[in-house]
Amino acid sequence: MATRLVDDTGFDPYDEGELDDSWRQQPMGPAYCTEPTLDELPAALATADRVKDTLVRDSMPERLAALPANPTLDDVVEMSRAAHR
Template sequence: MAMSLVDGTGFDPYDAGILADSWRQQPNSPAYCTELTLDELPAALAAADRVKDAAIRDSLPEHLAALPATAAVDDVVEMNRAAHR
């Protein structure tokens, strides 16, 4: 039912697994705010690393501060993607 509600709002639903694995979608994981396609999402979820992602998350204020005042959404998405290259 939830999947059909998501689909009905125009988004592509994806079952990312059990609640215990929800950390794979937390801030500064490879899947978070990176505007991936549905085909790219499984690999990003699999690449999540609790220790590495926590370090990236903790460096976020420094990276955000380095963005220009005129930064757009695309700039933030690129910043998040670059953190996992």
């Protein structure tokens, strides 16, 4: 039912599994603000790491300050992707 609702609103539903794994989608994880395609999403979620993602999150103020004065969505997505390379 929920996936049908997501699909009906124009988005691609993806069932990540159990609630215990929902932390893999947390802010500054490899699937967050990186705009993965539906095909890329499983790999992004699989590479989530609680320790690394916390370090990435803590580095965000510095990373954001390095962006241009009026960053585009592409700038922010690239910054987020670069944080996980």
